Amino acid sequence: MKKLKILKTDEVIYYEKLESGLDVYMYPNDKMQSFYLTYNVRFGSMDNLVHIDGQKNKASFPHGTAHFLEHQLFKNDDGSAFYEFSLLGSSVNAYTSYDVTCYEVISNTCFKENLETLFKFVNTPFFDEKSIQNEKKIIANEIKMYEDLPDAVSNFGLEYNLNINDDHKYTISGTIEDIKNIDNKTLYKAYETFYSHENSFLVLTGAFLPHEALGILKEIIKKYPGVKPKKITRIQKREPLKVFKKKEIYKMNIDMPKINIAFKIDKTPLSKIDTFTLSTYINAILDLKFSISSDFYEKVTDEHVIDGNIDYSVEIRDDYIKIGFKYSSDYITESVNLIKKAFLSKNITKSDVERIKKVYIASYLRAFNDVISIQESLASDILENNKINAEIIDIYNGMNLKQINEIDNTLDISNESIYIIEAE
């Protein structure tokens, strides 16, 4: 078992690759009362067109398959996995994102039993048609629930309009029409394609001993060795910088217009910078220009252009960088123009950079306070880089004004899509 010391902290992460190919990452902490176990399968909503074991075998899945499979996997031939976890008094759940399906358990007793039960239900698929038909009704209700939520409507609408080929265009759950085409054959095929141990990883955090956990896992994989691993390559659909649709207005039962705008930015000039560092620098630029401590925020709230929060985010995607802003305002054109003006402003100072370093270091250290935050931090590292980055604090400490300015000067915001929800 490898021990990885997180630099400039007292924290240690343990790593082991099991015989079955499963990667196991552990953050034990004897001061914590609870433990959080996650079983992550690299199968997300965007994995709907792949090559299997080489270029010749191509497989496609309806949109929403990963999410449907996640729902269906909780049902086994002798009932529901929830039943078994309820006997342990544990809380169990799952979620699907664009690139991963995650099954999670949180508890403070019966570590071994929880880990075994988690393994058992993820590794024993049982997809019968009757139960699949019932699940379609449940997921249809879930989809309709999102269609009543303005924030969800605006997020889905913006992604659809921003992308031409990229699969972020489609919702994670698929549409009601998409899921009509899912049957037990689809689910078994998806399971056999993606659910091997080679294509999965565990993150365990909290109150347990790593050597004991590893011993338990070695026994468990004898019972549940997983399906035969396949070499999976997501078929890349090249995404142009041009957006699919520049503007859309949708009417809902709201008071103040909701604005969701995203810029599609060329990443080729920044291709030499690794994803974590690039994302850290762009986040710093956004924080310094748009957070509550920024000149921009002071201006727009004082002048009553935006009242309330402004959410902003950055995502480094395969073919472009997405920078998004979401807020409510009666002054749509004026607020958008102010955002663009602030984006193009060049007034970040050395003391700003020193301040933001402290913010990031503190935020990283805080994550070690609870089992869920540290799991999220580790899982995001693994998904992005396939390893744990032990040098995060050094990266933060090394941030400098010169590189911030260089990156800032490269960000071209000429491709945008805006989704507005207005009152009916």
Added chain:
Amino acid sequence: MKYDLFEHSCYNLYTIKTDRFNTNRIEIVFKLKCTKENLTYTALLFDVLTESNSKYKTKKELSRALEDLYDADMYSSVTRVGGMIIASIIIEIVNFKSDKDLTRKAIDILFSCIFNPHLINGKFSYKVVEKMKRSMTNDIKSIKEDTKQSSILEALKCLNEDSPRCFSISGALDVLENVREDSLYEFYRTLLNEADKEIYVVGDIDPKKIDDYIYESIKFNSITEKNNYVYLDEIKTKRIKKSVLSDDMQANYVEVYSLNGLTFFEREYVVTVFNAIWGSGSLESRLYKALRGKKGLCYNVNAYYQKYDRCLIVHTAVEPQNVDKVSKIINKTLIEMIKTDATDRELLSSKMMITNSLMLIKDSPKKLVDNYLFKNMNLIEDEYKRKECFNKVSKADIKKMAKKIKLAVTYSVGGNR
């Protein structure tokens, strides 16, 4: 963990010394009676107090000062516990061994916001008050976008519009529009003088030194009477049924049940176990299995035990044409709870889930403070006593208590899109 109490004439300081976290949390708590006016004024006041102070006169300056303290996280929290408002201003700071002064600096900023606010001519700044009013107005108006929350509040309004049960924690528009910078300042002075006040500190601290430092810095100078308005009156109305069309795809369906005449043991322990089996537990709850598992009628269904409001609330979102069917199924599951015993497995798993969650309190500074606060208000017993009592709840206790649950309101909204 080491718990200490430092009693002072105008406030009590409660400390929990622990090296479990890498942060220290300092929380000043004010308790006052819940009226629509108090709720709205408190929410606005706490927004204003955390916006700036006499030293850092703008949000930008204050935020930058907090960022310089390794992103000290300062925020306010206003909650309603039955008939009481519990309002806090909190600061949480990373506990660097190399910089012991950080905690003191954090306390200085926190106290400065509370005791030295940004005033102009003896009143709060007009500009700041109006800015925070606009932001609050938006929050209040946007409640309707959260169809679950708004349908529950509307269902509770059917009982009595003047009861704190249906007050939105965001405040009330009719009160907010009449608040001025001078009336808010008057409220602030009254709050400092008359509200019941406590301070909680959790972290790797020296409790005595913290007590000394807080005592030197604090400016409370009035002794207040400890009142307890927490438990609301029982619900005594005839059954109300209301249905409203709105422009949503789904119908949000809410049922409110009264819980009258409960014994102490039923109120504190039996209802919680009952509800874990019936509706608040996992996807293994009776409501989930009946509505979602067997029939696929909904994605979510939950029953919430509002102990201090003396009621149970069920919420789900369904196809509009299924509302009646759903209502009948919910009713049937309740009758089954009254007429037949819970299974051994249901009883065991619900108790395990509840007692496990009690142990998780120690993993969160916020939960530790909330738990300590509620114990100090005599609203809960200690974790070990609670664990013992939950384990004593029997099948007969559950059936007996379930008979006291009476449907008071059915409310549906939506389904017109």
